[in-house]
Amino acid sequence: MGxxxxxxxxxxxxxxxxxxxxxLFIDLHLIHEVTSPQAFDGLRLNDRTVRxxxxxxxxxxxxxxxxxxxxxxxDPISAKQLQTLEANCxxxxxxxxxxxxxxxxxxxxxxxxxxxxxxxxxxxCGDSHTSTHGAFGAIAFGIGTSEVEHVxxxxxxxxxxxxxxxxxxxxxVQPGVTAKDIVLAILGEVGTGGGIGSMIEFRGSAIRAxxxxxxxxxxxxxxxxxxxxxxxAPDETTFDYVQGRPNAPAGSDWDAAVADWKTxxxxxxxxxxxxxxxxxxxxxxxxxxxTNPGQVVPxxxxxxxxxxxADPTERNAAERALEYMDLAAGTxxxxxxxxxxxxxxxTNSRIxxxxxxxxxxxxxxxxxxxAMVVPGSFKVKDQAExxxxxxxxxxxxxxxxxxxxxxxxxxxxxxxAPGERCASTSNRNxxxxxxxxxxxxxxxxxxxxxxxIAGHFATPGDLT
Amino acid sequence: xxxxxxxxxxxxPLDRSDVDTDQIIPSDWLKRVERTGFEKGLFSEWKxxxxxxxxxxxxxxxxxxxxxxxxxTGSSREHAVWAIQQAGFEAVISPRFGDIFxxxxxxxxxxxxxxSAEVGEQLLRAVEADPALVFEIDVATRSLRAGDxxxxxxxxxxxxxxxxxxxxDIGITLRIEDEITAFEATRPAHLPTVGS
Ligand code: SF4
Numbered sequence: 001m002g003x004x005x006x007x008x009x010x011x012x013x014x015x016x017x018x019x020x021x022x023x024l025f026i027d028l029h030l031i032h033e034v035t036s037p038q039a040f041d042g043l044r045l046n047d048r049t050v051r052x053x054x055x056x057x058x059x060x061x062x063x064x065x066x067x068x069x070x071x072x073x074x075d076p077i078s079a080k081q082l083q084t085l086e087a088n089c090x091x092x093x094x095x096x097x098x099x100x101x102x103x104x105x106x107x108x109x110x111x112x113x114x115x116x117x118x119x120x121x122x123x124x125c126g127d128s129h130t131s132t133h134g135a136f137g138a139i140a141f142g143i144g145t146s147e148v149e150h151v152x153x154x155x156x157x158x159x160x161x162x163x164x165x166x167x168x169x170x171x172x173v174q175p176g177v178t179a180k181d182i183v184l185a186i187l188g189e190v191g192t193g194g195g196i197g198s199m200i201e202f203r204g205s206a207i208r209a210x211x212x213x214x215x216x217x218x219x220x221x222x223x224x225x226x227x228x229x230x231x232x233a234p235d236e237t238t239f240d241y242v243q244g245r246p247n248a249p250a251g252s253d254w255d256a257a258v259a260d261w262k263t264x265x266x267x268x269x270x271x272x273x274x275x276x277x278x279x280x281x282x283x284x285x286x287x288x289x290x291t292n293p294g295q296v297v298p299x300x301x302x303x304x305x306x307x308x309x310a311d312p313t314e315r316n317a318a319e320r321a322l323e324y325m326d327l328a329a330g331t332x333x334x335x336x337x338x339x340x341x342x343x344x345x346x347t348n349s350r351i352x353x354x355x356x357x358x359x360x361x362x363x364x365x366x367x368x369x370x371a372m373v374v375p376g377s378f379k380v381k382d383q384a385e386x387x388x389x390x391x392x393x394x395x396x397x398x399x400x401x402x403x404x405x406x407x408x409x410x411x412x413x414x415x416x417a418p419g420e421r422c423a424s425t426s427n428r429n430x431x432x433x434x435x436x437x438x439x440x441x442x443x444x445x446x447x448x449x450x451x452x453i454a455g456h457f458a459t460p461g462d463l464t
Numbered sequence: 465x466x467x468x469x470x471x472x473x474x475x476x477p478l479d480r481s482d483v484d485t486d487q488i489i490p491s492d493w494l495k496r497v498e499r500t501g502f503e504k505g506l507f508s509e510w511k512x513x514x515x516x517x518x519x520x521x522x523x524x525x526x527x528x529x530x531x532x533x534x535x536x537t538g539s540s541r542e543h544a545v546w547a548i549q550q551a552g553f554e555a556v557i558s559p560r561f562g563d564i565f566x567x568x569x570x571x572x573x574x575x576x577x578x579x580s581a582e583v584g585e586q587l588l589r590a591v592e593a594d595p596a597l598v599f600e601i602d603v604a605t606r607s608l609r610a611g612d613x614x615x616x617x618x619x620x621x622x623x624x625x626x627x628x629x630x631x632x633d634i635g636i637t638l639r640i641e642d643e644i645t646a647f648e649a650t651r652p653a654h655l656p657t658v659g660s
Contacts, residue, residue, distance in 0.1 A: 015647040016640055020622030023637060025647050027655055035540065037497035048634070051644075054657040063495060077495040084497045095659040116656050128540040128564055142564050144542035146571035146633070154637045156644055160620055162563075192482055193534045193560050226537055228563055249654035257654040292482045292537075313481045313533060313581075320480070409539075411491045430486040430538060432509050 002267025004164045005233050006199035009139045009264065013122045021160045027121040027138075028055055029151045030107045031094070033085040034062045034411070035126030039149035040088040050092040052155045057116060058089045058096040061106045063411040066374050066401035069100055078412065092152075105377020105403045108132040108346040112216065113379050115245025119234035119261040124151055128223045129346050129427065135215035136242070137234035137264045139199065142223065162228040163273040165198035166266075169206040171280035176459060178356070179214030180348060180425065180444035182206060182278075183221045184286035184296045190276055191294040195227030198274060201266060202232050206280035212241040213352040220347045221427050224293040233265045285459050287333050288429045288442040290321030295429075297333060299447065299457055305329040324431055325439050326419070333457045336441075340422040341371040341452035342434070343398075343445055345408035348425035349376030351383050353445040358389040360449035360460045366397030371452040372414070373398050374406040398452070410435045423451040465573040467630030471554045471601040473527035475610070477591040478517055483531050484538035485565060489547045502543055503550035522595035530557040530587050536565025545572050555601050557608070559584040570623045571633065575601060577608055577617045586613055603627045 003011070016023040029052075036058070043049065050056060063078040073079040082099060089096035097104040103114065108129055111117040123133040123140035126148040133140035143157070151157055167186055186202075200222050207218065215232050222230025239258055242248045249257040284298035295318070297304065306318035306329065322329060327336065343349070343357050354375060373393050375381040381403055384390055390400045407414040408426040416422055416438025425448050426433075429440040443451065450458040493505035510516045517523060529548060535558035536544060545568045548556065555575040569576040579587070590611050591597055600609040606619050619627070626633065637644075 016643050018622075020625070021620065023640070023643075025644070025651075027651075028658075034494050035542065038499045038542075041497075041499065046632075046634070054659060057658045075495075081495050081497055116658065118656060121655070126540055126542075128538065142540035144540055144545070144564060144568035144571060146542060146568065150634050150637065153634045154641075154644060155648075156637055158622070158633060158637060192537055196534075196560060196563060223538075226534070226562060247656045247658075249656075253654040256652070260652065260654075292484070292534075317481050409486075409491045411494065428484075428486065428538060430484045432490055433486050436490070436509055 002270035004266045004270045004272060005137060005201050005264055006139060006164055006229070006231055009120055009137070010161065012120065015156055021158050023156050024122055024159050025156055026055070026124050026151050028057070028111070028116055028123045030111055030123065030125035030130070031056065031058045031148065032062055032107050032127065033060050033081045035145050036088065036148055037081065037084045038145050039152060040092070042149040043152060048153045050094065050152045053093040055155060056094045056152070058085060058094050059104055059107050059110055060085060060097070060099050062405045062409065064099050064404040065412050066404050066406045066414060069402050102378050105379065106346045106349065106405055108220065109350060109376030109380065112136065113377060115242060115247035118242055118248070118257070119238060120264050124157065129220050131222045131227065131230045132216050132220040132346055134219040134222065134229050134231040135212060136238055137231055137261070139229050139231065141229045163198045165195060165200045165227070165274040166272040166276070167200055167202050168204040168275070168277045169202070169280050170204040170277065171206055172209070173206055173280045173283055176446065176461060177283050177285060178444040178446060179210050179217040181283055181286045183218045184288065184442060185283045186278060187221065187224055187294050188286070188296040189278060190225050192224065192292050193226050195222060195225030198227050199229045199231060200225065200227045202230060207232060208235065211352060212237060213350045216350070217347055221293065224427060234261045285444060285447050287447065287457055289325065289327065290318065291324055291429055291431050292317070293427065293429055293442060295321055299333050299459060301333055303327050303329050303331045303333070335456060337456045338421045338423045338441070338451055339369055340416060340420055341368065341448050342407040342422055342424040342426065343372070343448050344374030344376070344406050345426035346376065347427045348445050349374060349380065351380050353425065354380065354384045354389050357445040357449040358392045360446055361396040361398060361453070362392045364396055364453045364463065366452045367455040368452055371398045372401055372407070374401040375403050377403050407434050409433060423448050423457065465571070465630055465632070468554070468573045468575060468627045469603055471527065471575060473599060474525065474596060475528035475530050475591045475599050476517055476523040476526045477588045478529060478531045479588050481532035482534045482537060485536055485541050485544040485562070486538055488536065488544040489541060494541055494543055499546060500550065502547035506547040506551045527552055527554045528557060528599045528601070529553045530584070530591060532584065533559040533581065535561050537562035540564045542568045545569050545574050549574050557584065557587060573627065575603060575627070577601060579608065579615060579617060583613060583615055
């Protein structure tokens with residue numbers, strides 16, 4: 001019997017196979033300031049070293065400020081964490097893109113952008129959205145701090161083999177429907193637990209039609225389905241994206257690499273443990289209404305009535321969510337007013353996202369108290385500025401910031417106030433995720449920009 | 465980690481689904497570079513509510529936490545496990561755990577007890593009716609007993625072994641370091657390296 005894509009990539013990283021699980025080799029280990037300090041302490045405590053510093057890359061992203069970055073970091077605890085990362089990298093010989101470095105950015109933005117992320121690799125990071133890198137046909141997953149320490153010390157990870165799952169989106173999407181809407185629609189279908197224990201392969205013509213950046217948006221949110229990882233088979237779109245990037249193979253290495261990458265697909269006779277199929281033509285722009293990312297509706301819809309959920313757990317969750325979000329069942333989404341718009345995060349802060357938002361913002365004016373755009377990396381920021389996007393955003397009334405995770409998780413000063421309602425291009429609408437008491441609605445960059453202008457949830461087509 | 469063989473004690477019923485790691489420990493707490501002191505951050509946004517179950521008198525001193533389905537989904541922060549442990553819990557029960565959270569539990573000796581949805585419900589109701597109900601969790605037999613409930617829970621052999629013996633994962637891997645070295649020699653030349 002044939003193998004699935006995830007099985008092929010898994011098998012080629014097997015260092016050891018025992019009764020008690022597999023030992024996988026890790027090709028790229030990304031680290032950042034928040035989940036690594038205790039891992040380095042563990043190494044020192046046990047007199048261990050970093051086995052392969054040249055397969056390890058560090059950047060500062062989670063708690064970096066996105067304004068006045070030439071000033072010392074105001075929050076002393078954040079500053080200490082950033083300094084600790086810098087010191088640990090210096091001690092163990094790890095390349096580190098610190099605050100203000102031209103290569104700095106959100107860890108899942110810089111890996112692909114600099115050509116480190118390539119098909120067929122294993123990529124791990126102490127961050128759950130490592131799944132983003134699966135867009136290249138890599139097995140990429142988030143790990144905890146103990147596992148970070150394990151990878152630092154051994155460049156391997158003991159793992160039990162996950163199950164396989166296919167999510168197929170077939171057909172063409174309607175104009176105005178983006179990768180973010182596709183993944184939110186998938187989440188509405190499979191829920192927050194549907195992927196637990198599985199590596200999901202996203203397939204079908206609607207997935208193949210996406211750009212690499214769109215594919216990253218989809219794979220980014222596979223963790224929101226509870227999946228171990230999300231993947232997309234590499235193809236010409238992938239190769240074109242990788243070619244010529246600073247760390248991509250070149251010359252004869254390139255040819256060897258592409259020949260190898262072309263073998264990375266699910267065999268026709270392979271089977272998946274689980275399969276879900278969606279019709280692309282029926283997908284609309286989506287908005288999350290609740291406090292988990294499975295709680296989504298099309299923007300043309302209304303807020304659900306909890307009693308419409310047959311499952312008592314879902315019904316309770318819906319009741320709690322509407323209460324926290326201060327929303328009434330039956331309200332049309334387009335009538336819900338927002339206070340803040342956040343365009344950024346490893347889900348939607350790449351150049352195409354900013355272009356999409358700028359196209360909506362151009363010549364229009366923000367009508368809500370706060371709208372900010374936070375590019376995913378310095379490279380993205382430079383590119384956007386070269387294209388004049390920052391001028392468009394500023395003219396419309398958006399705040400143009402420095403790169404970082406920012407309001408995606410509110411570890412830096414960019415936070416929602418209690419009760420504030422935000423349309424956000426990030427990935428999690430958990431209670432308090434963007435600031436204590438804040439209310440998050442997940443949307444695409446185009447919907448976020450249109451919402452900033454309309455003052456309530458809107459698509460670009462709604463604007464006059 | 466320390467060996468964990470049996471756990472005996474009482475439980476707190478946290479009757480909510482999708483208790484994500486942002487709720488278990490909000491991001492403000494993640495700025496610490498130490499590995500201790502996270503108990504104060506545990507459910508810190510819910511704790512202000514005097515009615516929150518962890519604040520209730522009858523559940524003080526409990527060492528088992530029962531949650532609804534999809535417990536520990538979301539972020540990879542191991543701080544969530546440290547916070548639960550440092551607040552005195554030795555096991556968490558749920559019908560379904562987030563994968564990374566579950567992994568993090570097993571690296572730290574916090575026992576993830578996965579039960580069926582029915583048993584999960586039954587346990588929540590039983591503890592609400594009798595907060596003094598005694599829970600016995602046995603890692604060696606992978607079994608849970610509490611009142612009328614008796615069931616097995618899944619734990620793979622290697623994780624069970626590490627729990628029982630209190631073994632350090634890295635030490636175990638380094639025993640086969642020669643296999644890692646042999647594997648490294650076979651890696652294709654086109655794979656990227658950092659800083660070259
Ligand atoms: S942008 Fe948000 S989700 Fe992405 S790495 Fe940063 S904090 Fe995590």
